[in-house]
Amino acid sequence: xxxxxxxxxxxxxxxxxxxxxxxxxxxxxxxxxxxxxxxxxxxxxxxxxxxxxxxxxxxxxxxxxxx
Amino acid sequence: xxxxxxxxxxxxxxxxxxxxxxxxxxxxxxxxxxxxxxxxxxxxxxxxxxxxxxxxxxxxxxxxxxxxxxxxxxxxxxxxxxxxxxxxxxxxxxxxxxxxxxxxxxxxxxxxxxxxxxxxxxxxxxxxxxxxxxxxxxxxxxxxxxxxxxxxxxxxxxxxxxxxxxxxxxxxxxxxxxxxxxxxxxxxxxxxxxxxxxxxxxxxxxxxxxxxxxxxxxxxxxxxxxxxxxxxxxxxxxxxxxxxxxxxxxxxxxxxxxxxxxxxxxxxxxxxxxxxxxxxxxxxxxxxxxxxxxxxxxxxxxxxxxxxxxxxxxxxxxxxxxxxxxxxxxxxxxxxxxxxxxxxxxxxxxxxxxxxxxxx
Numbered sequence: 001x002x003x004x005x006x007x008x009x010x011x012x013x014x015x016x017x018x019x020x021x022x023x024x025x026x027x028x029x030x031x032x033x034x035x036x037x038x039x040x041x042x043x044x045x046x047x048x049x050x051x052x053x054x055x056x057x058x059x060x061x062x063x064x065x066x067x
Numbered sequence: 068x069x070x071x072x073x074x075x076x077x078x079x080x081x082x083x084x085x086x087x088x089x090x091x092x093x094x095x096x097x098x099x100x101x102x103x104x105x106x107x108x109x110x111x112x113x114x115x116x117x118x119x120x121x122x123x124x125x126x127x128x129x130x131x132x133x134x135x136x137x138x139x140x141x142x143x144x145x146x147x148x149x150x151x152x153x154x155x156x157x158x159x160x161x162x163x164x165x166x167x168x169x170x171x172x173x174x175x176x177x178x179x180x181x182x183x184x185x186x187x188x189x190x191x192x193x194x195x196x197x198x199x200x201x202x203x204x205x206x207x208x209x210x211x212x213x214x215x216x217x218x219x220x221x222x223x224x225x226x227x228x229x230x231x232x233x234x235x236x237x238x239x240x241x242x243x244x245x246x247x248x249x250x251x252x253x254x255x256x257x258x259x260x261x262x263x264x265x266x267x268x269x270x271x272x273x274x275x276x277x278x279x280x281x282x283x284x285x286x287x288x289x290x291x292x293x294x295x296x297x298x299x300x301x302x303x304x305x306x307x308x309x310x311x312x313x314x315x316x317x318x319x320x321x322x323x324x325x326x327x328x329x330x331x332x333x334x335x336x337x338x339x340x341x342x343x344x345x346x347x348x349x350x351x352x353x354x355x356x357x358x359x360x361x362x363x364x365x366x367x368x369x370x371x372x373x374x375x376x377x378x379x380x381x382x383x384x385x386x387x388x389x390x391x392x393x394x395x396x397x398x399x400x401x402x403x404x405x406x407x408x409x410x411x412x413x414x415x416x417x418x419x420x421x422x423x424x425x426x427x
Binding site: 001063 | 068069070073074079082083085086089156183184185186187206209210212213216260263264289293312314315316317322324325328
């Protein structure tokens with residue numbers, strides 16, 4: 001989660017550990033956003049809507065007929 | 068942790084396993100082509116959860132594993148030059164070159180520093196303006212835009228002592244090479260983070276041209292099991308397509324800003340992959356207009372011809388033809404503390420994960 005933004009870099013907390021992340025690849029980031037962090041850069045913002053939708057699909061899947 | 072714990076829900080994992088067992092009526096071989104997936108599959112024991120008729124095979128998705136010995140030899144040659152600092156991701160240090168490694172050179176006095184990003188390497192260049200800083204550009208579409216952004220920052224700040232030795236690669240041509248070679252698989256578990264950059268559309272030619280399912284997948288147990296279920300359904304219905312399981316991070320078109328960064332700084336070129344040899348248009352070389360940052364121009368002549376241990380089967384493992392336990396060196400001579408091949412070095416390497424989670 002993004003904790004602090006300073007120009008093109010941000011402080012990102014990963015399970016409580018703070019990392020520095022370049023924001024060169026994403027726009028409109030605000031504190032509190034969840035981002036994918038890879039090799040010192042934020043690659044993408046995580047879509048809460050899609051994360052919830054995936055879980056909803058899994059919850060609604062029918063397993064009838066299976067053991 | 069948000070977006071992690073929910074995807075490790077035991078009840079949903081059980082449910083998906085029931086769905087998979089119910090649907091899996093044939094024989095299936097799926098290849099994961101991301102080192103992150105290789106590590107997650109071993110870490111969560113996903114292979115052992117699956118029925119025996121579903122086999123997961125590791126592919127060429129670990130960036131340091133597919134990096135050739137010749138690239139390490141070039142870095143070693145740079146590290147021996149007067150006034151040069153190598154600023155590198157840590158996992159490159161222990162990859163064996165032809166006759167040394169960066170770790171060995173460091174122990175002999177070379178100035179080799181570990182960084183977490185290109186931006187940190189650039190910071191060193193700014194603070195050590197009398198020295199030349201070489202940053203090895205390693206990795207796929209996930210790390211290449213960061214390297215590109217770093218080079219452009221160097222350009223803006225006038226850091227003329229900052230150099231990049233690029234071994235960046237793009238993933239789809241290697242996947243095509245696997246299919247063309249005839250490795251028997253029924254579908255790909257596609258790299259979720261690479262696809263955040265490229266978009267799912269970069270993989271659709273594999274479904275269309277080679278009739279193999281591709282599912283872009285996240286890295287938690289539910290993500291991977293869901294992707295396996297989707298691939299089983301695709302095989303059963305004989306309808307191979309490219310689908311996105313990892314929709315919370317991946318779109319069809321990907322991250323256009325990152326793609327533009329890559330295209331601004333790099334151009335496609337033929338590239339060497341360990342295990343494969345040269346693959347057309349699979350590498351990213353620095354464009355001529357940025358050649359003053361290209362460390363390839365400063366490599367001294369006479370770098371030794373690369374040679375690899377003949378008994379090491381990293382190459383066949385990376386092509387999905389063999390598994391680590393089929394290697395005569397594995398866990399006897401080749402261990403994480405003394406890696407013979409690159410696949411034993413990285414946390415994402417097939418041999419390393421196999422050793423870590425199978426040998427206890």
